[in-house]
Amino acid sequence: MNQKQESPFGNPRFLMALALTFFGLWGWQYYLSKKFPQKPTEQVAAATTASGTATVAPSEAQMNPAASGTVAAATTAPVVEEEKTFSYEDEKVKFEVSSKGLGVKKFTLKKYTDRKGAHIQFESAEGQAELLANNNVVNFSVEKTGESQFIGTATVDGKKITRKLTFNKDTESFDSETEFDAGFDTLSLKLFQKHHKPESTSFLTPSFEQQDFIWIEAGSTKSESIAGLKENEGFLKTAPAATLASIGTQYFTAASINRSDIVPSVSNKVENNMASVNISYNLKDAKITKVSQAIYLGPKVTNILAKIDKQLTETLNYGMFGFISAILMKLMVFMFGIFGNWGLAIIALTLVVRAVLLPFNVMSFRSAQAMQKVKPKLDAIREKFKDDPMRMNKETMAVMKENNANPLSGCLPMLIQIPIFFALWRAIGSSIEIYQQPFFGWITDLSYHDPFFVFPILMGITMFLQQKMTPTTMDPTQAKILNFMPILFTLFMLTLPSGLTLYNFVSALFGVIQQYFLLKETKNNSPAVA
Known part of the structure; x- marks a missing residue:
């Protein structure tokens, strides 16, 4: 030349x-997508509603109480406690804490808006980071012990479980600690984000909008982009052990950092245009009675992420030249x-x-x-x-x-x-x-x-x-x-x-x-x- x-x-x-x-x-990327197509989302045995929650067909006794006689009376379903919510608001955020799993609902960033002028909100049919024991939502009796601290207690199958959720105003993150009696098979929590479609998919006029799952497995950061998924297209990717699990765009993320003595498995899933991260602790052979996490819902501000946990800065996802991008x-x-x-x-x-x-x-x-x-x-x-x-x-x-x-x-x-x-x-x-x-x-x-x-x-x-x-x-x-x-x-x-x-x-x-x-x-x- x-x-x-x-x-x-x-x-x-x-x-x-x-x-x-x-x-x-x-x-x-085109070659890989053709040679190794994404696995379809696992089929759910029960029918799913538009919100993604499973609906089970009613039993014969429910359809015809008279046919079951006295047995129906003896097997009456337990009464589900009414959901209670507790509000919190400051100059930056506002949210509600629900008695269902001590999950976070309507988490709103007051200083950020979308292209239409509406405040950025982490919203889903289920609460963010609500706790499940043996795959069932734990209905807590909640007490607000401070301006931003919530303690929930419950008894599940005769075993006591207590969760403390604290919102840290300086880092805009949550500390979650769950103590429980031995005997549970699993404890899990989920994070959600609506699946975003890029404005343009043309190669000549591409969109810079990103959305991906990011997790740290065995000290290695891994990611899976879902920005290119079509309407109602499914996605499923699992990791046997991950210390960081997140779903986010290039500007905002929902993430969990493990602070327990046991490392959870992670399932990243897209279904019904909703992206979710399921963080699950297998307790069958574990001799522990406590798990804890740091949970963050918010903007990817570098100094805030680093202040919460250094692992959280991996959600910035600058790519293979990230060390240069950081400088x-x-x-x-x-x-x-x-x-x-x-x-x-x-x-x-x-x-x-x-x-x-x-x-x-x-x-x-x-x-x-x-x-x-x-x-x-x-x-x-x-x-x-x-x-x-x-x-x-x-x-x-x-x-x-x-x-x-x-x-x-x-x-x-x-x-x-x-x-x-x-x-x-x-x-x-x-x-x-x-x-x-x-x-x-x-x-x-x-x-x-x-x-x-x-x-x-x-x-x-x-x-x-x-x-x-x-x-x-x-x-x-x-x-x-x-x-x-x-x-x-x-x-x-x-x-x-x-x-x-x-x-x-x-x-x-x-x-x-x-x-x-x-x-x-x-x-x-x-x-x-x-």
Whole structure:
């Protein structure tokens, strides 16, 4: 490749590598989905209602009490206690605690709203984290012992069970402790989140909306995306032992961290457009009388997650370059502390990253210069020794060594930049910090796409200018393919968060300015090459 290239978005090799990476990852995921299709959701023996709760067919005695005689009177079903709820509210959240399993209902985030302006709420037919003993909901007698502490006591099959649920205002999380008499087979609790469908599933105009199960098994973080599931499509994935279990989008999560002497099994399930995480403790052979968890329902704010438990930061799910994303995220928060605007923080972060990568871009530019200088000699060698590959390679290496030209020195900077590019992409696209945060003018939400597509179009124009400023020795076919890159990337950015398109536009603009000065330097120092 014999181009003068120095900035990622003006560098044909970078663009080619980026496009190949996108298509390669997409193709690989498509291949895996065909070769290893998801297992269908397990069939439930009892019929299920719209809310997902099982309904059992009435017995003959219930249908015809007279036919059962005195036996019916002797086997009258136990009276179920009426459900009682206890409310809590502060400046950030409000919720209810139910006597059914001491579960949390109507948990509402007062400082966050959805696209329609409604407050974010973790709502389901069953209470979040309600306790089940031997697969039956425990009906507690509840006492509110403090502003945000609830203690429930119950007797199940002659065995006593006590659960204490405490809401920590500083971390916006729950501490759950359950003590019980020996003899229970299982204790379990569930977390829920409505299954979200992305606004767009097109490859050219993708949605950045994510939803996935994340859990830690044997110290290893694992995840399963469910954003691509169709309407009413089922999903089931189990883990025999998990210390962290969660279901969440890129901005909000419902999670449980195990703090017991026994590690629970986890079942991740999607059914009736509801995603659930079932956390179950097998107590048959366990010699314990207490289990405890930390439960979090809320936004993925990094410092809050870390304060509750370090494992909880894994729900951020920055991907394979997460360690780079975490560093970039800290830098962006630092920039926000200086400028007080998340849009300006993104611009500052982009400039800092481009400045750090500048030496590598210059190295790539110098390598392209050297390769362009020796290209006529290399073409002559290929023509002269086209029938003798060994001699051709030998002469080629000799010419490149004589002129200090090494094509790998131009590829290495690209390999360094690609991980940073994807890490920055995930850090900006998945950060609750920019959720519904305004920039200037028409950009009222950096986590939502540009309503007038100004930044995607500006980015495409800037990429086109970079290509025109970059001298090239590509053949006409390659040049035509490269000319479609700005159009392809513009289409790709149309539906992505405006914070991402702002980053890409500023990065491309930096590249144009950088290209201008490098070309100017080349003309001053070496008119013949220019």
